[in-house]
Amino acid sequence: xxxxxxxxxxxxxxxxxxxxxxxxxxxxxxxxxxxxxxxxxxxxxxxxxxxxxxxxxxxxxxxxxxxxxxxxxxxxxxxxxxxxxxxxxxxxxxxxxxxxxxxxxxxxxxxxxxxxxxxxxxxxxxxxxxxxxxxxxxxxxxxxxxxxxxxxxxxxxxxxxxxxxxxxxxxxxxxxxxxxxxxxxxxxxxxxxxxxxxxxxxxxxxxxxxxxxxxxxxxxxxxxxxxxxxxxxxxxxxxxxxxxxxxxxxxxxxxxxxxxxxxxxxxxxxxxxxxxxxxxxxxxxxxxxxxxxxxxxxxxxxxxxxxxxxxxxxxxxxxxxxxxxxxxxxxxxxxxxxxxxxxxxxxxxxxxxxxxxxxxxxxxxxxxxxxxxxxxxxxxxxxxxxxxxxx
Amino acid sequence: xxxxxxxxxxxxxxxxxxxxxxxxxxxxxxxxxxxxxxxxxxxxxxxxxxxxxxxxxxxxxxxxxxxxxxxxxxxxxxxxxxxxxxxxxxxxxxxxxxxxxxxxxxxxxxxxxxxxxxxxxxxxxxxxxxxxxxxxxxxxxxxxxxxxxxxxxxxxxxxxxxxxxxxxxxxxxxxxxxxxxxxxxxxxxxxxxxxxxxxxxxxxxxxxxxxxxxxxxxxxxxxxxxxxxxxxxxxxxxxxxxxxxxxxxxxxxxxxxxxxxxxxxxxxxxxxxxxxxxxxxxxxxxxxxxxxxxxxxxxxxxxxxxxxxxxxxxxxxxxxxxxxxxxxxxxxxxxxxxxxxxxxxxxxxxxxxxxxxxxxxxxxxxxxxxxxxxxxxxxxxxxxxxxxxxxxxxx
Numbered sequence: 001x002x003x004x005x006x007x008x009x010x011x012x013x014x015x016x017x018x019x020x021x022x023x024x025x026x027x028x029x030x031x032x033x034x035x036x037x038x039x040x041x042x043x044x045x046x047x048x049x050x051x052x053x054x055x056x057x058x059x060x061x062x063x064x065x066x067x068x069x070x071x072x073x074x075x076x077x078x079x080x081x082x083x084x085x086x087x088x089x090x091x092x093x094x095x096x097x098x099x100x101x102x103x104x105x106x107x108x109x110x111x112x113x114x115x116x117x118x119x120x121x122x123x124x125x126x127x128x129x130x131x132x133x134x135x136x137x138x139x140x141x142x143x144x145x146x147x148x149x150x151x152x153x154x155x156x157x158x159x160x161x162x163x164x165x166x167x168x169x170x171x172x173x174x175x176x177x178x179x180x181x182x183x184x185x186x187x188x189x190x191x192x193x194x195x196x197x198x199x200x201x202x203x204x205x206x207x208x209x210x211x212x213x214x215x216x217x218x219x220x221x222x223x224x225x226x227x228x229x230x231x232x233x234x235x236x237x238x239x240x241x242x243x244x245x246x247x248x249x250x251x252x253x254x255x256x257x258x259x260x261x262x263x264x265x266x267x268x269x270x271x272x273x274x275x276x277x278x279x280x281x282x283x284x285x286x287x288x289x290x291x292x293x294x295x296x297x298x299x300x301x302x303x304x305x306x307x308x309x310x311x312x313x314x315x316x317x318x319x320x321x322x323x324x325x326x327x328x329x330x331x332x333x334x335x336x337x338x339x340x341x342x343x344x345x346x347x348x349x350x351x352x353x354x355x356x357x358x359x360x361x362x363x364x365x366x367x368x369x370x371x372x373x374x375x376x377x378x379x380x381x382x383x384x385x386x387x388x389x390x391x
Numbered sequence: 392x393x394x395x396x397x398x399x400x401x402x403x404x405x406x407x408x409x410x411x412x413x414x415x416x417x418x419x420x421x422x423x424x425x426x427x428x429x430x431x432x433x434x435x436x437x438x439x440x441x442x443x444x445x446x447x448x449x450x451x452x453x454x455x456x457x458x459x460x461x462x463x464x465x466x467x468x469x470x471x472x473x474x475x476x477x478x479x480x481x482x483x484x485x486x487x488x489x490x491x492x493x494x495x496x497x498x499x500x501x502x503x504x505x506x507x508x509x510x511x512x513x514x515x516x517x518x519x520x521x522x523x524x525x526x527x528x529x530x531x532x533x534x535x536x537x538x539x540x541x542x543x544x545x546x547x548x549x550x551x552x553x554x555x556x557x558x559x560x561x562x563x564x565x566x567x568x569x570x571x572x573x574x575x576x577x578x579x580x581x582x583x584x585x586x587x588x589x590x591x592x593x594x595x596x597x598x599x600x601x602x603x604x605x606x607x608x609x610x611x612x613x614x615x616x617x618x619x620x621x622x623x624x625x626x627x628x629x630x631x632x633x634x635x636x637x638x639x640x641x642x643x644x645x646x647x648x649x650x651x652x653x654x655x656x657x658x659x660x661x662x663x664x665x666x667x668x669x670x671x672x673x674x675x676x677x678x679x680x681x682x683x684x685x686x687x688x689x690x691x692x693x694x695x696x697x698x699x700x701x702x703x704x705x706x707x708x709x710x711x712x713x714x715x716x717x718x719x720x721x722x723x724x725x726x727x728x729x730x731x732x733x734x735x736x737x738x739x740x741x742x743x744x745x746x747x748x749x750x751x752x753x754x755x756x757x758x759x760x761x762x763x764x765x766x767x768x769x770x771x772x773x774x775x776x777x778x779x780x781x782x783x784x785x786x
Contacts, residue, residue, distance in 0.1 A: 016673065020666040027663035031656045061566035062495035063510060064458060064738050065598075095455055104455060164461055166453040237565040254507065255733035255740070259649070266423065266653070270660055273419050277667035280412035284674040287408075 003305075007312045014285070021281035022321035025363055028270035029325025033359050035267040037329070037351045039260050042253060048181060049245040052121065053219065055226055056248035057212040060239035066092075066208035067238055072111070075214060078228055084221040089118035090209035092190050095162030098149070105145070107159060108210075109190035112138075118215045123179035131174040136192045139171035144183040144340065144348070146176040159186075164204040165197060183348055213245065271366065274318075278370030282314050286374040293378050294386035306378040314371025315364055322363020326356040394691060394699040399706055406675060410707065413671045417711025417759055418718060420664040424657050425719045425755040429745040430730065431650055436580055437743045438639045444616060445478075446523060446635040449606040449623060454631075456642055457493040458738050461602040462630065469628045470606060476619040478609045480522055487609035489520040492591055494598050495739055496562055498551040502727050505552055509731055512586040512739040513541075513562060515594035523607045526581060531556065531574030534590055542574040544584035546742040550729050554587070562589070563597035582639055585731070585742040607635070642734040643741065661762050668766030672704055676770040683777040693775035700774045704767030705760055712756035720747050 011018050057075075059065035072088045079085040092109040116122075116129055122140075124132070132138050141151055151157060151173055158168045171188055190209070197206045214229070216222045226242045233240045243251075253259065286293070293306050332338050333351045341349050403410045449470065454460035467490050470477070477486040492515035499505030514520075521527055534540035541562075543554045553560055559569040570589060578584045595601070610619055616634050623632045633641070676683075683696055723745055731742040 017670055020670050020673075024663045024666040024670070027659050027666075031659055034656070060497075061561075061564070062497050064495045065564060095459060097453075097455075160453045162453060162455045162459045164451075166451055237567075239565060251507070252733075255509065262653070266656060269419055269423050270656075270663075273416050273660060273663055273667075276412050276415045276419070277663060277670075280409055280416070280667060281670050283408050283412070284670065288674075288678075 003309070003312075007309060007316060010285070010289075010309065010313050011316060014288075017281055017284070018317055021278055021317050022324065024277035024281075025274045025318045025321030025366055026325035026328075028274035029322050029359050029363055030329055031270040032267045032362060033326050033329045033351060033355060035263040035270075036355060036359070037333075037349060039263055040352075040355065041349065042260055046246050046250055046253075048121065049249050052119075052245060053216045053222055054118065054245040055214040055216065055222055055229070055242050056245050057214065057229060057240050057242045058210075058248075060230075060241045063211075066205075066210055067212065067240065069207040069209055071209075071212060071233070071238065071240070074232060075212065075225075075229055078225060078232065084217045085214060085225060086217055087114040087117040087215040089114040089213050089215070090190060091211050091213065092193060092208065093163070093210045094159075094193065096159040096186075097162070099158060099160055099168065104162075105159060105186055106184055107161070107186040107188065109188050109193040112189040112191060114215075115187070118213055121181050122177055124175065124177070125179075128175040132189075135172055135174060136189055136195070137170060137172045138174045138189060140175040140177055140187040141173055142180065142182055142184040142186065143176045143178055145186060146173075147340070151176070165200045167196075167200070169193070169196060214242075271362065274321075274363075274366045275369045278314065278318050278321075278366055279373060281317070282310065282371050282374040283377075285313065286310060286378055290381070290386050293381055294383045297381065297383045298387075303379040303381070306381070307375040310375035310378050311368065311371040314375070315367040318363045318367030318370060319360060322360040322366070325363065326359035330356050393695055394686070396702065399699060399703045402675065402679075402703055403706060409671050409674065413667060413707050414711040414714065416664050416667045417708055417763070418715040420657075420660050421712045421715025421755050421759050422719045422722070423660065424758065425716050425747060425751055426722070426745070427650075427653055427657055428751045428754055429719070429723070429728075429747055431654075432748065432751055433730070433743040433745045434643070434646060434650070434732070434741075437582055437741065438636070438643060443525065443635050445610045445612070447608050447610060447616060447619060447623070447632045448635055448638045449608060449630050449632045450604075452624070452629060452631045456734070456738075457491070457605040458495070460604050462490075462604070462606060463602045466628075466630060467603055467606060469630075470608065470623070472627055473608075473619065473622060476610055476614045476622065478611045480519075485519070487519065487523050489516060489523040489607045490591065490603040491516050491520065491605050491607060492595050492598070492600055492602075493604040493739075494562075494594070494600075496560065496566075496587070498553065498560075500731070501550055501552050502729050509551060509740040509742075510733070510738055511547055511551055513594065514583075514586050514588050515591035516588050517591050520588070520607070523609045524578065524583060525609075526579040527583060528577050529574060530576055534573060534588075536590075537593075539568060539570045539593065540573045541570045541587050541589035542576050543572050544586045544588075545575050545577050546580075546584040546744070547587060548575055549744075550585075550731060550742040560587070562594065564599050568597050580743070582741050585740060606630075643732070646732045646734075661758070664759070665762045665766040668704060668707065668763050669770065671707070672700060672767045672770040673773075675703065676700060676774045679774075680777055681783065683774050684779045684783045687777060687779045688783075693777070696777065697771045697775035700771035701764060701767050704763040704771075708760045708763035709756060712759045715759075716747065716752045716755060723747065 059067050069090055072090055075088050076085060089111045094107050094109060096105045096107045097103060112132060116124060153173050153176055155173045156170060157173060158170050160168055194206055197204050214225065216225060222244055226244065229242045230240050296306060330351045333349055450460040451462055470488055477488055480487055494513045495510045496513050497508045498511045499508050534542060548554045554572055556572050556574065558572045562568055562570050610616060620632045623630050686696060728745045730745060731740045733740055
């Protein structure tokens with residue numbers, strides 16, 4: 001008890017320094033928490049992709065070149081039993097925006113008959129599936145996009161596609177995908193889009209898809225068909241490049257800003273800054289208290305006692321900083337409007353409570369490192385020499 | 392007379408541990424900050440040199456980039472109406488408008504020895520492209536008429552494999568037509584340097600395209616770009632256009648957002664550094680009250696002491712800043728200064744090089760000096776307010 005009181009007194013002897021040191025730890029911890037949350041979000045997103053047992057197929061020469069819709073039947077024919085290839089879904093990107101609104105939309109036309117099976121993570125209920133199958137103009141909107149645009153189920157909306165035919169397309173919103181993990185994308189039926197292209201009477205290319213996603217029965221099936229599909233189209237005009245969905249998505253993410261790598265470097269740097277800043281403060285504390293530590297030792301307190309005192313102080317300062325640095329972002333992104341923020345790729349930004357605990361542990365690690373050298377000096381301090389130096 | 396600089400320097404040397412640790416904190420912050428400035432600078436430079444206000448990029452209405460724009464020849468011909476707006480070639484008398492087609496090819500990056508691929512833009516152009524894009528300069532041969540030859544932007548040649556002169560790259564819809572690289576071109580460091588250029592007609596044929604992606608056109612000197620854009624978007628033509636700089640800014644919006652996040656995080660790091668500097672300076676001031684009292688006694692004023700403490704902080708920042716910039720330079724030399732970014736709308740890669748220019752070093756050190764001044768102001772004022780009698784009595 002006495003020792004705890006002593007640690008507390010030490011902490012409040014130079015309140016300004018303690019507070020500023022805590023702040024110098026708290027701010028890097030804020031960066032650490034935010035960076036780790038983004039990296040975790042990306043990892044979660046990629047792990048989810050890996051769990052889906054899906055292959056992504058693009059045109060071999062470039063992701064931008066489309067593939068013919070006829071590929072679907074050929075891919076399906078690789079598994080006549082339908083037990084290893086569960087669904088093949090073609091996707092056509094049309095981007096788009098609302099009329100007189102520059103905000104870009106992420107709109108994809110999909111094969112409506114296989115979409116539900118290929119993307120079960122959207123967790124559509126029976127009514128939504130029925131409406132999707134029934135209504136050719138059906139549009140499902142990610143809930144965050146729906147909220148942002150003020151769109152409701154049952155509403156008719158018009159989207160200007162960013163690709164031919166570049167004319168307004170009318171849709172009926174049948175779902176705002178309340179249970180889906182994807183909260184941004186807009187999904188519609190590709191057959192409706194093909195009908196529009198035909199109706200235009202111009203020579204727009206028809207029957208094309210941007211990517212195929214193939215839902216497989218098992219990991220072994222994925223490995224098998226990844227090679228089989230490319231082999232089947234090798235040497236044709238429409239050669240394919242097949243990869244598992246995680247690899248496909250990861251390539252896309254790393255091409256953007258290589259966020260996972262850059263944020264990892266940044267958070268490592270910030271933790272280093274925190275360690276040095278705290279170490280600096282702790283060495284100043286020890287220097288200010290040389291006579292006191294020497295006196296304690298002269299009175300019979302062991303060197304380990306001095307070491308424990310300094311380490312405890314360092315742990316407490318950094319732990320408090322860690323607590324403030326992790327709880328701040330946690331509260332901001334859990335209980336304020338910031339929780340609705342959209343981050344590209346990972347979409348929803350989430351700071352789990354477990355991450356706060358992890359960050360506090362990191363802060364305690366910072367405290368341990370920061371206090372190690374000053375407390376070692378205290379442990380090794382020669383009483384006579386220390387007292388003589390002060391004279 | 393002010394306190395000599397050597398006095399400040401020696402004070403820092405006396406408190407070696409604190410000085411070294413504070414300098415380290417500053418060095419890390421400045422290192423990250425200067426890297427970020429270098430990145431931002433490289434990107435801005437790349438985009439700003441593309442910003443020729445007299446060049447317009449014409450696209451199909453509702454398309455967001457050249458990648459998803461399609462302008463059929465009939466629509467292209469409508470641009471001929473813009474006699475009053477489009478500049479004319481002095482020698483041929485032709486309108487300076489360049490119909491272009493954009494496709495992509497996936498090429499391995501050189502910086503990771505081909506472990507990853509980048510989506511590189513292939514632009515089909517005609518001779519008029521060189522008259523419209525005035526910053527494009529040929530460095531070597533030009534593709535011969537009717538030959539399957541291409542030229543490569545200098546950044547693309549550096550950063551993507553298989554683009555040396557004499558190499559053959561597979562282009563075309565099925566990637567089955569070999570095009571020989573016959574020369575390089577520069578574009579003042581602009582985004583076009585990340586591209587591969589070849590003859591439009593042959594590439595359109597190879598990619599089975601019957602429409603252009605965009606038209607770049609050069610305006611006459613006295614024409615207002617906004618008015619020209621209004622005409623292009625009007626009922627007579629029904630296309631859309633942006634100035635070249637607007638276009639490239641739009642295409643890299645996603646990159647801007649990432650930079651904003653990193654800037655915010657580096658800002659937070661700077662505040663943490665300010666606390667660390669303040670801690671150091673408070674400790675330095677607190678331990679020298681007798682010294683300050685003596686200085687006051689022999690005639691130095693409070694202002695002298697304030698300046699002296701501020702100078703000490705600046706010395707720390709300058710030293711840390713210099714080490715940080717050197718470390719950043721070493722990092723770039725070691726890991727490589729080439730970077731590329733993916734434009735979200737273009738689906739193509741913009742390649743550029745990060746350079747630590749004197750301006751960046753100056754800004755980084757200047758900024759940390761400001762942070763240092765901020766951190767030192769309170770302890771410096773405390774030093775300036777030292778009460779001679781009290782301080783001497785306490786001592």
